[in-house]
Amino acid sequence: MFKNVFNMSKKKANEPIVDDELLENAGAAPEEHTLADETEKELEAHLEDLEPTGDDDVVARLEAEIAQKDDRHLRLYAEFENFKRRSQREKLELMETAGRKTMLALLPVLDDLDRAAKQAEQDEATKAVWDGGVGLIVKKLYANLAGQGLKPMTSTGETFDADLHEAITEIPHPEMAGKVVDTVEKGYFLNSKIIRHAKVVVGK
Numbered sequence: 001m002f003k004n005v006f007n008m009s010k011k012k013a014n015e016p017i018v019d020d021e022l023l024e025n026a027g028a029a030p031e032e033h034t035l036a037d038e039t040e041k042e043l044e045a046h047l048e049d050l051e052p053t054g055d056d057d058v059v060a061r062l063e064a065e066i067a068q069k070d071d072r073h074l075r076l077y078a079e080f081e082n083f084k085r086r087s088q089r090e091k092l093e094l095m096e097t098a099g100r101k102t103m104l105a106l107l108p109v110l111d112d113l114d115r116a117a118k119q120a121e122q123d124e125a126t127k128a129v130w131d132g133g134v135g136l137i138v139k140k141l142y143a144n145l146a147g148q149g150l151k152p153m154t155s156t157g158e159t160f161d162a163d164l165h166e167a168i169t170e171i172p173h174p175e176m177a178g179k180v181v182d183t184v185e186k187g188y189f190l191n192s193k194i195i196r197h198a199k200v201v202v203g204k
Contacts, residue, residue: 096149096191103150103190110145111185113138153187155180155198166197173203 117138120130142152155165158180164187165180173181180200187198 096193099148100190100195103145103148103188104195106145107188107196110142113141114186149189149191151189153189153194153198155183155187155200160200160202164194164197165200165202167202168199170202170204176203179203 117130117135120126120135153164157176160167160178160180168184171181179202180198181203182201183198184201185196185199187194188196
């Protein structure tokens with residue numbers, strides 16, 4: 001099969017019109033072989049070594065190569081799909097927690113506002129000022145932060161959960177044993193992820 005390629009293209013552009021046989025009959029010395037002729041012979045010999053022994057061998061070899069390429073293609077496709085899913089998940093997580101640092105910086109301010117609200121409840125004059133204006137501003141602030149995914153954690157009265165709460169101390173309280181008696185520092189979620197655990201007092 002490979003030999004035919006060379007047999008069909010034996011005549012090259014630089015070959016002489018008179019061949020060696022005609023030169024010998026005319027009494028002239030035959031033309032010396034060129035480097036191209038030697039290279040052609042070596043290539044033909046190499047192609048003879050590659051010549052398949054039969055059609056079955058060719059088919060089997062091609063089928064094996066196709067199967068190998070299909071397997072490689074499937075593996076690459078699976079890796080690419082995994083990469084796309086992982087990239088999308090990481091992008092979503094980045095978007096959800098993009099304001100994490102800003103929210104963490106605001107939490108101490110929110111703590112101060114909570115303490116001010118408790119203090120205002122104990123004084124009638126202060127309570128009137130709070131309910132009349134300052135309290136409405138604080139509620140609006142909380143509403144805006146909630147729109148960004150910030151949510152305060154409800155702790156007092158709940159069963160102690162080490163995944164949510166950080167126990168500061170335990171106090172004797174048989175009626176609320178294993179539950180949060182008081183919240184010292186409120187915990188917060190950001191898009192369902194904890195950004196600060198609640199510091200609590202637990203009953204025993």
